[in-house]
Amino acid sequence: MAAxxxxxxxxxxxxxxxxxxxxxASVSRVFTGLSEGLKDGTLKANGDKVLLSQLEKNLLAVNSDFSDLQKIASHHHAPPPHYNASLIVLDPVTDRHPLFTQLLQTHKWANKLHEHAALSSHLLQQNLLKRSHTSGIGAMAKKTRRLGSSSHAIPPQAVDSVVQGMDAMYNNMSITVTRPFGQAAVLVVTLAKTLRAVIVLRGLLIEWVSVKGFNEDVYKENKQVDIWSPSKYAVYRKVSDHASSAMLHFYHPLKPELALRSFMLWLHAYVSLFSTPCHKCNKFLVDNLPPTWRDMRFLDAYHENCRTHSM
Amino acid sequence: MPQSCGGRSLNTFNILLTLLLLIRVLSYPVPEGKSGQQTVEALQKQIEVLGATVSSNFTVDCETYGTYQQTSQPQHINILHNSEQPATCFAVLDSGNCLVADLQFDALMNKIKMFYIQKKNARVEAKGLRYEYGDFIIKVGSVVLGQSTSFKGVIVEVEYMPAVVVSECFGLMREFMFSFMPTSVIDATTNHWKTKNDAIYAPQDTVLQYLEHFNNFRKSAVSMMPPMQ
Known part of the structure; x- marks a missing residue:
């Protein structure tokens, strides 16, 4: 392009x-003409006139040459400076600039980057555990992707029937369904006279759990379910934390109904939150809190610190 | 009524425990040579050792009104105020029925002077410190009867706020109270929760328990009076 x-x-x-x-050449002609003067002395009478006309001719030639040169120079601009790089060329002391060492380091760094990128891409290819089944290979991956995507796209009627089934299953646990955000169902679970839990579902997958006391209000002033505000009691804040970890434990995108049922069974174990002593230390209170943890499989009551020995 | 003096010495104080969720009225002899104030201070110190922090003071007071006409069976109305519900007034009949009203109810009692008259020297007041310890609220105070400002007993209230049913947290509260009080005190039972063991807690439950303890204080004060000639 620049040629x-x-x-x-x-x-x-x-x-x-x-x-x-x-x-x-024309300038030197003017001076030589002046210095040499007239060569033949015959025309002395008209010598001055001839000399003057010759000088005038020479000067005109100089003038025309100079104006030509000026015209060409005006067309040609000075080249734009090549920023700092062009200045380096001007500096004769090359050792003053650490450019060479910097360049060397940059090359080394680029090589390392390339090496690490190759290693990590190799490792990532080996580890195919991906929650979003977007880049699966083969028929099995296609199957899981189809099933996975459907678990949050369950029609509201199906969710309602599942919840009704669970509501009927437990005598002392009532579940009400509201849909303040359109499709997503929000369950308010009242467990005996012990606690109230707010569960946000996406399809049948549990997205969020918050536990509050029986005497705390789970509805805001505008009758909307209060999902975010934590309980004012330390014991229920701790139970909320444990419920969140249980939610992740029971998470199963392929069998969301089973996961929800398992979670509800686990939550139902909190009916004896204040009346069951710890399975390990046989005490009610440790750190001023009752046994707030329930074993995932056997539903035994443990204090938070006692459970590490139970697992 | 003339009564013979009981076998108690004067430095025996009743320690009455009002437990918000499980009611137990307990009396046990304070060690000889220890004053009531010393007992309260010892209790408070033990609660502070647990790690509880003082949040404020508390007061519960009770005025008693009797029927004006002496001919019929005497009936009483007890008017109680609790600093935990500062804008509320509780009126309790002999039958145990409790009316929960605004503070204006006090003015109403003045209007019906013709029917109910305030009993003299029947005012009972419990005053002390309110502690917070996690989800527990502990109140330790001394009880003063009538016009005298002399110490009549110690009252302890323990509330476990997250629970609403007594039967559920019976063992838990017993264990908690055991950390700063002797078992013999905790295991004596009062009448209030015997019938309402599975009921949901309401503020009047606290007040009814206080009233039960105040009545016991009055009885013990009467029994300690010298017999009239």
């Missing part, structure tokens, strides 16, 4: 040089 521009620049420069030569 035609370069050639015009070079041709301009060569004509300019030629013009400079011509100018020098």
């Amino acid at each position: 035609p521009a370069d050639t015009t620049v070079f041709s301009d420069l060569s004509t300019a040089l030629r013009k400079v030569q011509e100018l020098r």
Whole structure:
């Protein structure tokens, strides 16, 4: 792309040089004409006139040459500076710039980056555990992707029937369904006279759990379910934390109904939150809290610190 | 009524425990040579050792009104105020029925002077410190009877706020109270929760328990009076 521009620049420069030569020649002609004077002394009478006309001719030639050179010079601009790089060329002391060492380091760094990228891509290819089944290979992956995507796209009627089934299953646990956000169902679970839990579902997958006391209000002033505010009692805040970990424990995108049922069974174990002593230390209170943990499989009551020994 | 003086010495104080969720009225002899104030301070110190922090003071007071006409069976109305519900007034009949009203109810009692008259020297007041310890609220105070400002007994209230049913947290509260009080005190039972063991707690439950303890204080004060000639 830059080649035609370069050639015009070079041709301009060569004509300019030629013009400079011509100018020098014409100027030197003026001075030689003046110094030599008239060669033949025969025409002395008209000698002055001849000399003057010769000088005038020579000066006109100088003038025309100079104006030509000026015209060419006005076309040709000085080249734009190449920022700092062009200045480096001007500096004869090259050792003053750490450019070379910097360049070397950059090369080393780039090599390392390339090496690490290759290693990590190799490792990632080996580990195919991906929650979003977007890049699965083969028929099995296609199957799981189809099932996975359907678990949160369950029609509201199906969710309602599952919840009704669970509501009927337990005597002392009532579940009400509201849909303040459109499709997503929000369950308010009242467990005996012990606690109230707010569960946000996406399809049948549990998205969020918050536990509050029986005497705390789970509805805001505008009758909306209060999902976010934590309980004012330490014991229920702790139970909320445990419920969140249980939610992740029971998470099963392929069998969301089973996961929800398992979670509800686990939550139902909290009916004896205040009346069951710890399975391990046989005490009610440790750190001023009752046994807030329920075993995932056997539903035994444990204090938070006692459960590590139970697992 | 003239009564013979009981076998108690004067430095025996009743320690009455009002437990918000499980009611137990307990009396046990304070060690000889220890004053009531010392007992309260010892209790408070033990609660502070647990790690509880003082949040404020508390007061529960009780005025008693009797029927004006002496001919019929005497009937009483007890008007109680609790600093935990500062804008509320509780009126309790002899039958145990409790009316929960605004503070304006006090003015109403003045209007019906013709029917109910305030009993003199029947005012009972419990005053002390309110502690917070996690989800527990502990109140330790001394009880003052009538016009005298002398110490009549110690009252302890323990509330476990997250629970609403007594039968559920019976063992839990017993264990908690055991950390700062002797078992013999905790295991004596009062009448209030015997019938309402599975009921949901309401503020009047606290007040009824206080009234039960105040009545016991009055009885013990009467029994300690010297017999009239």
